Amino acid sequence: xxxxxxxxxxxxxxxxxxxxxxxxxxxxxxxxFQVIDITRPRPDWLLHKTRGTTAxxxxxxxxxxxxxxxxxxxxxxxxxxxxxxxxxxxPYRRAVENMLARMDGEFLTQGYTWVMNQDPGHRAALRExxxxxxxxxxxxxxxxxxxxxxxxxxxGWAEAVFTPFFQRFWFLEYYEDxxxxxxxxxxxxxxxxxxxxxxxxxxxxxxxxxxxxYYDYAKGAGNGALLPGRRQSSFAFEPDWRARPWPPRNKxxxxxxxxxxxx
Ligand code: GAZ
Numbered sequence: 001x002x003x004x005x006x007x008x009x010x011x012x013x014x015x016x017x018x019x020x021x022x023x024x025x026x027x028x029x030x031x032x033f034q035v036i037d038i039t040r041p042r043p044d045w046l047l048h049k050t051r052g053t054t055a056x057x058x059x060x061x062x063x064x065x066x067x068x069x070x071x072x073x074x075x076x077x078x079x080x081x082x083x084x085x086x087x088x089x090x091p092y093r094r095a096v097e098n099m100l101a102r103m104d105g106e107f108l109t110q111g112y113t114w115v116m117n118q119d120p121g122h123r124a125a126l127r128e129x130x131x132x133x134x135x136x137x138x139x140x141x142x143x144x145x146x147x148x149x150x151x152x153x154x155x156g157w158a159e160a161v162f163t164p165f166f167q168r169f170w171f172l173e174y175y176e177d178x179x180x181x182x183x184x185x186x187x188x189x190x191x192x193x194x195x196x197x198x199x200x201x202x203x204x205x206x207x208x209x210x211x212x213x214y215y216d217y218a219k220g221a222g223n224g225a226l227l228p229g230r231r232q233s234s235f236a237f238e239p240d241w242r243a244r245p246w247p248p249r250n251k252x253x254x255x256x257x258x259x260x261x262x263x
Contacts, residue, residue: 005032005060006073007046011213011235012038013108013164014070015057016204020160021074023201025084038224039233071101074160087157096144097151100158103140107133108165114178115171118220120252127178134180138189148188149195155202163196168214170207175218175251208241215247215261229255232263239263 008015022028036046042054049066050058059067059076067073078087088094110133114126145151151158172178180186180193196202215234221227224235234247244262248254 003030003032004062005034007034007036007056007058009038009056010035011205013168016164017070017160018057018073019204020202021077021086024086025081027081037237039235097158100140101161104161111169115217116220134186134189138186141188141192149191155199159196163202166193166196167205168210170210171214174211212241212244218251230258232258
């Protein structure tokens, strides 16, 4: 083997972080991106490499060593490709971006809990919870980077960590009618989100792709799991998402069939 291999799922947000980092560094072509189908059981050769764990991304170094966890792989790639640094070099600035990056967990959990919710009675509280997360990000950015739009001068580490989730949250727009309100208390985070979404290094997925592939999440089935009455996951590679119709938006009232989803 002559180059590192990244085992990934094309639309996985954790994998996309690494794609963004490598793109920012101009090193995207030096990694062999190997696609794994999340709707099928993991192949034995891969389970052997990971010693049984199934979560992706997984990086295999050129000499065959295995590294798991997107943030660990991100650090590793930052260290092995030190030219064009993406992480801050100044210790305090590095700490600030790490504080922001560590806010990812609650942010993404809130968004995924909401999209997977099946009880219309919970929607208002889930919306409030999501707004609270945006308010926390807004406050952090006002404290550390009032001028914006990014945390520092350019799209960097924190942006690589969060942007895949800003894009996944297109599913909240589509299935939950969620838009960040045009209010002053979200203005700073809105500017950040907009600048992140527009950045050329972060264009690996589109809204249409996210909305179509994440239909099953909106119906409560995550990670390629199959819903009752369905034979295909919305994450299936075939038929290609471009050839499928846009899914029905009324997730609480209707369960689409494979045929309605173009599967
Ligand atoms: N902490 C790991 C990392 O690398 O940062 C997470 C990786 C991961 O969850 N990968 C998923 C996977 O491979 C695909 S993307 N799943 C298949 C398997 O067999 O484990 C996951 C969440 C979540 C929200 C989104 C996702 C997601 O919680 O997009 O929890 C695990 C999975 C709110």
